[in-house]
Amino acid sequence: MTHFEEELKHLKQEVNIMFALVRTQIAKAKDALVRLDKDLAREIIQTEKRVNAQELNIDRDCENYFALYNPVAVDLRYLLAILKINNNLERTGDIAEGIAKFLIQTQQSFDQELLTSSQLLKMFDECVSMMYEIEDAFENEDTIKARSIFKQDEVLDRINLEANKNIEAYIRLHPDNIEQALYVLSTIRKLERVGDQAKNIAEEVIFYLEAKVLKHTKKV
Amino acid sequence: MKGRTKKRVAELIAFNLFRIMSASIVLVLFSILAFIVVRGIGVISWDFISKMPEEGMTKGGIWPAIVGTMCLVAGSMLFAFPVGVLSGIYINEFVKDNWFKRFVKLMTNNLAGVPSIVFGLFGMSLFVNTLGFGDSIIAGSLTLGLLALPVIIRTTEESLKSIDKYHREGSYALGATKIQTIRRVVLPLAMPNIITGFILSIGRVSGETAPILFTVAAYFLPKLPSSMFDQVMALPYHLYVLSTSGTDMEASRNMAYGTALVLILIVLILNLLANFTRRFLNKKIKQ
Amino acid sequence: MIEAKNLNLYYGSFQALKDISMKVPEKSVTALIGPSGCGKSTFLRTFNRMNDLIAGVKIEGDIIVDDMNIYAKGVDVDSLRKRIGMVFQKPNPFAKSIYENVAYGMRVNGVNDEKLIKQTVEESLKQAALWDEVKDNLKKSAYALSGGQQQRLCIARALAVEPTILLMDEPASALDPISTSKIEELIHELKKNYTILIVTHNMQQAARVSDHTAFFYMGSLIEFNETKTIFTNPENQQTQNYVTGRFG
Numbered sequence: 001m002t003h004f005e006e007e008l009k010h011l012k013q014e015v016n017i018m019f020a021l022v023r024t025q026i027a028k029a030k031d032a033l034v035r036l037d038k039d040l041a042r043e044i045i046q047t048e049k050r051v052n053a054q055e056l057n058i059d060r061d062c063e064n065y066f067a068l069y070n071p072v073a074v075d076l077r078y079l080l081a082i083l084k085i086n087n088n089l090e091r092t093g094d095i096a097e098g099i100a101k102f103l104i105q106t107q108q109s110f111d112q113e114l115l116t117s118s119q120l121l122k123m124f125d126e127c128v129s130m131m132y133e134i135e136d137a138f139e140n141e142d143t144i145k146a147r148s149i150f151k152q153d154e155v156l157d158r159i160n161l162e163a164n165k166n167i168e169a170y171i172r173l174h175p176d177n178i179e180q181a182l183y184v185l186s187t188i189r190k191l192e193r194v195g196d197q198a199k200n201i202a203e204e205v206i207f208y209l210e211a212k213v214l215k216h217t218k219k220v
Numbered sequence: 221m222k223g224r225t226k227k228r229v230a231e232l233i234a235f236n237l238f239r240i241m242s243a244s245i246v247l248v249l250f251s252i253l254a255f256i257v258v259r260g261i262g263v264i265s266w267d268f269i270s271k272m273p274e275e276g277m278t279k280g281g282i283w284p285a286i287v288g289t290m291c292l293v294a295g296s297m298l299f300a301f302p303v304g305v306l307s308g309i310y311i312n313e314f315v316k317d318n319w320f321k322r323f324v325k326l327m328t329n330n331l332a333g334v335p336s337i338v339f340g341l342f343g344m345s346l347f348v349n350t351l352g353f354g355d356s357i358i359a360g361s362l363t364l365g366l367l368a369l370p371v372i373i374r375t376t377e378e379s380l381k382s383i384d385k386y387h388r389e390g391s392y393a394l395g396a397t398k399i400q401t402i403r404r405v406v407l408p409l410a411m412p413n414i415i416t417g418f419i420l421s422i423g424r425v426s427g428e429t430a431p432i433l434f435t436v437a438a439y440f441l442p443k444l445p446s447s448m449f450d451q452v453m454a455l456p457y458h459l460y461v462l463s464t465s466g467t468d469m470e471a472s473r474n475m476a477y478g479t480a481l482v483l484i485l486i487v488l489i490l491n492l493l494a495n496f497t498r499r500f501l502n503k504k505i506k507q
Numbered sequence: 508m509i510e511a512k513n514l515n516l517y518y519g520s521f522q523a524l525k526d527i528s529m530k531v532p533e534k535s536v537t538a539l540i541g542p543s544g545c546g547k548s549t550f551l552r553t554f555n556r557m558n559d560l561i562a563g564v565k566i567e568g569d570i571i572v573d574d575m576n577i578y579a580k581g582v583d584v585d586s587l588r589k590r591i592g593m594v595f596q597k598p599n600p601f602a603k604s605i606y607e608n609v610a611y612g613m614r615v616n617g618v619n620d621e622k623l624i625k626q627t628v629e630e631s632l633k634q635a636a637l638w639d640e641v642k643d644n645l646k647k648s649a650y651a652l653s654g655g656q657q658q659r660l661c662i663a664r665a666l667a668v669e670p671t672i673l674l675m676d677e678p679a680s681a682l683d684p685i686s687t688s689k690i691e692e693l694i695h696e697l698k699k700n701y702t703i704l705i706v707t708h709n710m711q712q713a714a715r716v717s718d719h720t721a722f723f724y725m726g727s728l729i730e731f732n733e734t735k736t737i738f739t740n741p742e743n744q745q746t747q748n749y750v751t752g753r754f755g
Contacts, residue, residue, distance in 0.1 A: 002692055003692060003695045064738075068715060069714070386595050386599035388560075389560070389593075389599070390601070391601070391615070392588060393555060393557065393591075393665070394588065394592075394612035394664065395586060395587075395612065396585070396612075397615070404615070405602075408601075408603075504648070505602040505648060
């Protein structure tokens with residue numbers, strides 16, 4: 001293994017750490033929301049600092065590798081992909097933090113009926129599962145798995161589309177709980193964006209492995 | 221387009237000119253060789269090579285002259301090669317680049333241009349008379365050696381100079397001293413080229429007449445030398461005698477050509493031998 | 508510990524190095540870069556006093572190697588050079604067998620124990636990542652090897668005298684890309700045990716192999732920094748111009 005390959009291997013480990021951090025943040029956000037656990041929410045906000053630090057860490061590594069090793073071909077695509085994946089993960093982390101920040105100000109536990117009818121929890125689970133899948137696809141350089149993300153994202157899109165109708169129905173039944181209902185709606189919107197980030201990551205994985213640009217095209 | 225054609229014509233003329241020039245040189249060389257071979261081959265026989273001259277050098281062989289020339293070549297090289305190589309090493313490796321070095325180099329070059337008869341006279345006055353060697357192999361060898369010295373010194377110097385400085389530096393960088401570097405690294409690399417100088421001087425020495433005229437060569441001496449203080453016959457001088465002052469020049473005419481042929485052959489064989497050594501050394505370096 | 512202190516070097520009246528002070532970090536690779544004639548090679552050669560061989564060189568200031576000023580009076584240059592190995596621009600194996608090339612340094616330093624020599628030759632060739640390629644042909648002439656192999660042989664030869672410091676003067680500039688990357692990989696291995704100073708015309712090479720980089724310009728040390736810093740965020744504008752190819 002050449003020295004540069006070793007460096008790339010090291011970088012991959014750093015990205016894996018970033019994946020795990022962000023995935024855990026989303027999973028914790030769900031737990032904090034279900035139980036209205038404010039300590040957990042605060043923990044998420046604390047951990048977000050680590051996520052940001054790790055983002056900078058990976059950015060700096062990439063910068064050094066670009067400057068020192070003049071990567072070409074697959075190495076070049078790999079580093080470019082990592083730069084973007086890194087960015088996508090950081091945004092995902094921001095979303096988790098956004099959810100946590102709201103929870104801290106919330107006084108009342110969420111109505112179970114609202115959570116079920118809006119399919120919010122299902123959406124959370126779906127997001128975490130997507131994060132697992134895409135992490136796996138990146139780790140094992142598996143483009144088939146990466147492509148399966150696009151399918152999974154459709155589930156999120158559907159929940160998101162149905163959300164307006166579901167929330168409307170809930171509000172009609174519980175006009176006294178509009179604030180919670182609106183919050184759930186905005187969380188659904190946020191999680192939809194988590195799906196988009198995962199999809200972007202999948203595109204980058206495919207880009208670096210197959211040199212195919214999937215952006216702005218119909219997915220296979 | 222036109223300029224191009226003109227250029228090509230000029231090129232064609234130049235090439236053919238070179239071709240004709242080199243062909244004419246080869247032609248002259250081969251004519252001389254052919255002339256000598258045709259005239260001389262008739263008298264060449266085992267007897268001619270292995271027998272003493274008889275009947276005022278009109279009959280018999282040239283064995284003592286062959287032996288004499290061999291002795292002189294060997295003697296002169298035994299003297300000139302070590303002295304020349306050591307001087308060359310000294311001048312190139314140890315003398316600083318100053319007026320003294322330039323002076324020595326200039327003198328060496330001048331020495332190479334001195335007519336050989338002057339060497340002969342010098343050899344006679346120094347070795348034969350002053351040192352009292354008399355007409356002898358040692359006096360002749362030393363005189364011939366002096367004649368060969370400049371060539372050997374110059375080629376040694378040049379071949380040492382042509383060794384890439386990286387080789388020396390590589391040796392110094394490992395903590396080797398100057399002497400170690402020269403002996404173990406530089407000389408082995410320079411040896412093939414030094415041998416070339418050696419070959420050139422053998423050719424020159426074996427063919428010279430003037431330096432041996434007053435120092436060693438015998439007009440007629442039908443016996444082999446027993447020590448290095450003996451006189452000997454030598455091929456070039458024998459050839460000179462046969463063709464200018466023999467007892468019966470008409471009768472010995474063909475023998476003269478035969479002698480010339482033998483001399484040429486000897487020079488050729490020595491050259492081949494030395495060349496083989498050089499190739500061997502070169503190969504040893506490269507394999 | 509290697510350190511240059513206020514080093515000035517003159518070729519006759521021309522000042523080739525101007526007041527250079529620099530501490531070379533141990534067991535790591537330090538690259539010297541800069542345009543042709545900037546003094547980087549001259550600087551490298553002050554560490555094993557190779558400049559002594561050139562007539563008219565005058566040196567002021569100190570070079571400290573292992574707490575000793577190597578330009579002090581009475582320093583044994585031959586034994587100094589034994590402690591500081593050097594690899595040159597052009598592979599320069601001696602006209603000897605592969606084995607004898609590596610053994611040379613020991614022999615000229617008076618080692619006679621043939622068993623020890625044999626063992627050291629093998630170890631050195633292994634360290635230079637050449638052993639597997641030549642172990643069956645140790646008696647063959649070094650000139651039978653390819654350029655890249657010859658250069659690794661020269662590295663093995665330098666290692667055989669057990670130096671602590673390796674000086675490399677553009678060690679890959681005469682080699683093809685494959686041989687070059689082999690040499691670069693080797694440098695990465697060697698820095699675990701040796702302090703390496705490398706002069707290179709090839710900035711990318713400096714970037715790839717070194718931990719620290721010194722940028723020289725017109726005989727002065729302009730910037731000495733971590734290689735990462737030099738190539739991503741140099742402190743000096745001249746360094747920036749050089750590494751970005753805007754001059755030099």
